[in-house]
Amino acid sequence: MSDLMLTDVSRWYGNVVAVNDVNMQIGPGITGLLGPNGAGKSTLLSMMAGLLPPSSGTVTIDGQPTRGNVAIYRRIGLVPVQESLYDFLTGAQFVRLNADLQRVIQPDKATERAIGLVDMAGAASRKISTYSKGMKQRIKVASALVHDPEVLLLDEPFNGMDPIQRRHMMGLLTHFAAQGRTIVFSSHILEEVEQIARQVEVVVAGRHAASGDFAAIRRLMTDRPNQYVVRSSDDRRLATLLVAEPSVRGVRLRGGKALEVEADDFGAFTHAVPKLAQENGIRILELTPTDESLESVFSYLVNS
């Protein structure tokens, strides 16, 4: 049972702020780090894994810093996003290498067990250079599990996996979480996070935008009103049609050139607009969310 704590963590590169004053307390179970690409998820994971020092703030596991403390790696398993492996080794040799580097007591057994967990026994004696993307991903996970870590960090673990592999991996992570391990994975896809994460941390533009269980995040995303600017071939008629929609809270004509629309049910609204337009022969020229706040980013997440 390990707690991963981020306290006032910021990271900047020159003038660019990648992570801005993030506080998180991550306990046992699966935590999803959700955010669009470039939001700072990888930077956060690198800091959690001690590969990157925070510019300010601290990252600790049960009070021990993760940076400049190589002993901490007995407790951490990291699955990096990049694909480069020692691909002149076979899968089994690579996992065994990680077992040896971790000074696992029974490296043979541990290797076999880890390979079995990710369902790679059949391909373990092949060179990694012959693996598909999904197989590489699984052998990386095996290498991170071989020393039985308390904390497992995974950067975009489902990338490149087909649906069956994905389901298998999700089952594996859920199984590990049930053993009381602390698991953090990053993703830019809402559905992935929704399926397995107990806790969701949303990161947007380097900021910790929201935190909570999935239901809370979902509610935040869909129930809050969103602002849009709509330009169409017939704004006035579109306005009357939109007002009749239950998801629309208000419509305003802006100087006869565009509509300002406020809607509170993102899903229903985005379905309604094209449908209305098509049925009534109106051309939509522009539909832009004007709200740069959390909600518009959430809608991006829902979309992607």
Add this chain to the structure above:
Amino acid sequence: MLNGPILRLGLRSLFGRARVWLMVALPVIMLLLSAVVKGTSSGGDDASSAEAFLRVFGVGIVVPVVALVATTTLINSEFDDGSIIYLLTKPISRLSIIASKAIVVFGAGVVFAALPMLLAGLVMAGGSHDVAVAALLGGAVSTLAYVGIFTALATTMKRSIIGCLLFWLLWESTISSLLSPVKWLSARAWGNAVIQHVAAAGDGKPAVPLTYAVVGALVAFAVGIALAGQRLASMTISEE
């Protein structure tokens, strides 16, 4: 200090891939050339021409190229493609990671440069004047120094392969022949000096004392590893 699994990984990486032929090629050329030199020499001073050949081709080319190929395979390319991350996320000191790699690189230098120099020496001069043994020792001392320097460059520079190449071509091959004091700080000059001290052949005077050359190479090796270890400890890896 040294880490068994990293040593084994390094050996596999160097010797278990097609890349090994790159390191085999040069010593083979050197041996062929030495046979040609031996065959065409008209009974003159074999030992003296062998000594000169081993300094120019062995210490001048084979040693730095083998050290360069091995260093770039084990250090530069692992940094560039990010696979070093699997070593950095283990409970192993950074110094131990880099020292283990440097030892493997040095071993490659002995196998692919110093030992072939011994063989080339035997081909050309037989056992006379200790030329072959001198070549082995000179090759090893020069390799030691090169490995230290390349290791430090590989971990501290952005375009490290070009940096290592420039060091060899500019500093060791060009500047050192133009400016005499550079001999005090030259892996090539140290290797040559060892050959000249040990072999009782050739008429050139060694550029630096024997002890200085050996200690200098040891210091270059140790300092290079220490610098690289420090660099590794402060290194940051992020994927964005």
